[in-house]
Amino acid sequence: MREHRAKLGTLFLIVFTDLIGFGMIIPVLPLYAERYGPGAFELGLLLSSFSIMQFVFNPLLGRISDRFGRRPVLLVSLLGAAVGYAILAAADSMFWLFVARVVAGVFAANVSTAQAVIADITGPEDRAKGMGILGAAFGLGFIVGPGFGAVLDLVAPWLPGVAAATCSLTAFAMAWFLLPETLVKGGRPARRWLDLGALRETLARPAVLAVLAGVLLMITAFSMFEATFAQFLERFLGLVGTEHRARIYGFFVYAGLLAAIVQGTLVGRLSRRFGASRLVVAGGAIAAAALLAIPWAGSTPALLAVLAVLALGQGLAGPSLSAVTSTLVEHDRVGGLMGLYQAMSSLGRIVGPIAGQAALGLGGAVAVYGIAAMLDILMALLVAAALHARPAPARPLVE
Template identity: 45%
Template sequence: MRSGRLTPTSVVFLVVFIDLMGFGIVIPLLPLYAEKFRPSPLEFGLLMSSYSAMQFVFAPLLGRLSDRVGRRPVLLVSLLGTAAGYLLFAFAGSLPVLFASRLLDGATGGNIATAQAVIADTTTGSDRVRGMGLIGMAFGLGFILGPAIGGFAVHLGPAAPGLFAAGLSLVAFFWALVRLPETRPVGTQARPFEVLSLASLARTARRPGIAALLVLSLVTATAFASFEATFAQYLSHRFGFGPSGVAGVFVAVGVTAALVQGGLLRRLVPLLGERRLVLSGILTLVLAFGLFLALGSVPLLFVAVVLVSLGTGLLTPSLLGLASRRTDPTEQGEVLGAFQSTAALGRILGPFWGENVYLRVGPAGPHGTGLVLELLAALLAAWALRGDDKIARAEAPGASGA
């Protein structure tokens, strides 16, 4: 790449960061906007899960489409769909319109998987995990700045946060339109495009060495979503935190995630490799959930929060990097879309499970089940990753220290 030009990884990092600031604006306000329409508990749960439900269905489809027609057009259409969803959110005058805004955003939400496919196309070896980590860093930064922008915008009128978010997605769209080249490998031909995304997901799971990684993605995403969905209630009931205190804790989560995935990870990958980082991330989450069960002070609370962010920051990009290394260049979009799909399924199951356990068992319930799920994930990872010849072959090119 010539001096003075941004790499595709840098371009997609900025695209995802700008877009996720919009996501960070809207998501904290969604429950408040929904309350205006007095939804039933079932309607509220469906609304909060609707985005992830659409991602579960459409992420493999969009990933497959990016293998077929290219990363650039799919990313651009996804960003336009996100902007349209935010515009509906801004002017939602009824609960069905609010549902439509989340369904549209989820159905066109192929931006993350496509951005990850761009990184897979343009990186090799340990650089691939570092690139995946930059996507996680964009998440962290977006969720630090987005809520702050939303808190300011809401004072300008009820439509302002949605308009700000839509504007950011349009900025990301034009940035990608101008600066992002097509990265899909030339001279390759993907399989014919299929609309049935569940068939695509099943085919991905049948690839050598991928099924166990998909299960790990689902289990860990479910544990984290269960924790995340009930964490504000936990902070209020256990420590008496108000909205500002809860916001401060979530800022700590975002800052830690950004530091781990944007800085620490690039130093650890050459030393440890993806396999050890996956195991380290899961074991760190085991420690974090165990610490939550024993909490007695605010300082220990922040230690546990940092450990959750550290574990997630080590695990997610390493898991994606390992899966990407095992995948043919013509199928990167489909496979990474499948991982977005399983993570979305975890974000559907986790909140329902976490809220139910919280109400039946108490504030410690989601942390206890999170601990059990992460222990199961640790056992699965130790079995699936130990001495696997396919993994060794996948890691060999360009990997060091694995």
């Protein structure tokens, strides 16, 4: 048990360090692109290219991790990310910016592989806790990274790319020296190195399809919020102008910190008492209620209270849904399934901002957050129905 806790702590540091680097690129990538005068479509395609590649390649890399182990795939993913960031730092045209984001997206299997590691080293009763700790690392990296990226960009425009590459190489070194292989030999499929038939068989299971659809709905809903919230603050709270940028960023940091606290401290305890499945449903309902309330929060204190409720709902639902998903297949297919999970997350991050901006333009904040709330409610109902009807989950292999 102590050994598994050590692996979990190591995994937290690896993901946190790598996600700091990923987060550094978020605020500066549009600024890099604007130097070359791209059109709106070209800029949108650049910003989406990472998620598109992740959508295509994550299931394949996940399946490879079922065959060769988690550690090799995680190492290759981290190294690929470092190469992508290095290309970004040296890019002198839109072509090379696209190359950088495509390379990073192709190898972006760090989170799905880390989720598979959690499934390897935890039993069903502790799975949500492990996923929650991983989610906290993810969230904290996203909080710290953009701030560093914005500051480094003021020093030199190539510096965020170099710093991000350094973060990924640091995470690579930690994985190389500190993280042993977690997939036991008996858990590896005796099939050819890439068995796409196994992915098709996995997708043929109704519970898997329903839960993956739930992932898409949940991430789309939250991405709609993320993509429009700064505009909401500008239009409805009057935070217009560069002097309010720090305050707008502060709202995101506040919500992210609360979600990380929920994931890192509450999810494990509550899942042991109520079960991960119930936390998915409850979290979806809580998040939906918060989204519905956002347009009516007319003051900063009210909005902070609503964001706290949203962080609670999202913090409960996200890692619990990851935990539930990992129990839906035999252990030798978990890597492939978590790759599909992250593929649906990537698709949600592509669809969500587009849907959010369209809804904001057509119906304002009420439309955006009303639609997002409906998606969360639909996710909760879909997952509840699927898990109620499913057979008993496969027994995990835990050393």
